[in-house]
Amino acid sequence: MLSLNNVSVAYQKKDAVQEVTFELGVGQIGCLLGPSGCGKTSLLRAVAGFEKVAAGQICLRKKLVSAKNSHLDPEKRRVAVVFQDYALFPHLTVAQNIAFGLHKQSRTQKLQRVTELLMLVGLPGYDNRYPHALSGGQQQRVALARAMAAKPDLLLLDEPFSSLDAELRDELAKELRAILKHEKTTALMVTHDQHEAFAMADVIGVMNKGRLLQWTDAYALYHRPANRFVASFIGDGVFLSATVDKNLKLNSGLGVFPINPASGFKEGDKVVFLVRPDDIIHDDESKTLAKVVDRSFQGSHILYQLELQHLGHSRVLCLALSHHDHQLNELIGIRLDLEHLIVFADKGDDA
Numbered sequence: 348m349l350s351l352n353n354v355s356v357a358y359q360k361k362d363a364v365q366e367v368t369f370e371l372g373v374g375q376i377g378c379l380l381g382p383s384g385c386g387k388t389s390l391l392r393a394v395a396g397f398e399k400v401a402a403g404q405i406c407l408r409k410k411l412v413s414a415k416n417s418h419l420d421p422e423k424r425r426v427a428v429v430f431q432d433y434a435l436f437p438h439l440t441v442a443q444n445i446a447f448g449l450h451k452q453s454r455t456q457k458l459q460r461v462t463e464l465l466m467l468v469g470l471p472g473y474d475n476r477y478p479h480a481l482s483g484g485q486q487q488r489v490a491l492a493r494a495m496a497a498k499p500d501l502l503l504l505d506e507p508f509s510s511l512d513a514e515l516r517d518e519l520a521k522e523l524r525a526i527l528k529h530e531k532t533t534a535l536m537v538t539h540d541q542h543e544a545f546a547m548a549d550v551i552g553v554m555n556k557g558r559l560l561q562w563t564d565a566y567a568l569y570h571r572p573a574n575r576f577v578a579s580f581i582g583d584g585v586f587l588s589a590t591v592d593k594n595l596k597l598n599s600g601l602g603v604f605p606i607n608p609a610s611g612f613k614e615g616d617k618v619v620f621l622v623r624p625d626d627i628i629h630d631d632e633s634k635t636l637a638k639v640v641d642r643s644f645q646g647s648h649i650l651y652q653l654e655l656q657h658l659g660h661s662r663v664l665c666l667a668l669s670h671h672d673h674q675l676n677e678l679i680g681i682r683l684d685l686e687h688l689i690v691f692a693d694k695g696d697d698a
């Protein structure tokens with residue numbers, strides 16, 4: 348449906364997006380995720396046709412829509428955009444807002460589609476309200492209904508929940524996914540919030556400094572991050588240092604772990620390996636002790652920050668059931684339970 352091949356976007360000859368390549372299939376929901384300024388909005392705007400590409404190609408339905416010397420106008424792309432500030436027309440009712448893009452349809456057809464969409468976004472009967480009489484979440488639902496009204500081939504969503512409070516954001520993200528799946532809409536969203544990306548997307552692209560570092564599903568991003576940036580950006584975790592021994596094992600001070608020979612590491616290599624909060628198991632029987640230096644109560648769990656005094660005071664996170672209630676400075680038993688080792692060369696951030 349959507350394919351990008353080595354796309355770069357530049358402002359005054361300075362690259363904001365560099366050589367991005369990915370594909371999004373029909374009915375898939377993709378998400379561009381990354382820190383502020385990484386280029387995700389620029390990339391989304393290039394797909395919409397609001398920005399020209401400096402290099403590479405964008406194809407929609409196998410048709411070239413953007414290249415260095417060719418550019419199809421946004422209104423000819425059959426693409427709809429939902430912006431973060433809703434941008435509803437204040438002087439039009441909800442029904443008129445939704446029907447705005449339905450030019451060639453009869454009155455009855457318009458009415459039918461508006462009713463169907465209001466039902467879908469959970470606002471039946473809101474036809475005659477004006478935007479000012481709606482909550483933020485309701486306005487965003489109407490904006491979504493308006494964008495979907497004409498059944499675009501591709502829906503683009505630019506931080507669609509950023510002005511809503513956290514609880515509503517999670518709820519809407521799940522609802523929105525269900526709506527898009529129901530309508531079989533292909534969508535590409537931009538966010539800097541990984542929980543939103545996890546709740547919404549089939550496939551997530553992590554960006555940093557204008558580059559797409561990995562394009563895959565949430566599970567693979569978490570368990571098989573392509574590099575250090577992705578590993579630290581997705582989920583919580585810390586890197587511990589170690590040296591590869593002669594048996595191609597990592598002696599971490601928390602246990603000995605074999606390294607996959609295919610990874611190319613050899614004896615003496617300095618590496619870092621990722622330890623997630625759920626890899627550190629609190630175990631009273633363990634002889635490895637760590638000092639509680641911080642704790643945050645999360646209801647069912649407590650997230651502890653622990654200092655490993657036998658490992659140069661490195662710190663790790665440990666997610667323990669909350670009836671294991673330990674105080675600051677207490678020493679508690681831990682063991683490392685790594686499903687699989689995520690290890691990178693120790694040469695700083697390679698993103």
Ligand SMILES: Nc1ncnc2c1ncn2[C@@H]1O[C@H](COP(=O)(O)OP(=O)(O)OP(=O)(O)O)[C@@H](O)[C@H]1O
Pocket residue numbers: 358359363381382383384385386387388389390539
């Ligand atoms: N119209 C513009 N003119 C010049 N530079 C721009 C323009 N728009 C964006 N940039 C620059 O391009 C880079 C990428 O910006 P972009 O808005 O795409 O990032 P982003 O990841 O969406 O960030 P945010 O999450 O903060 O919106 C930034 O360095 C930004 O300053």
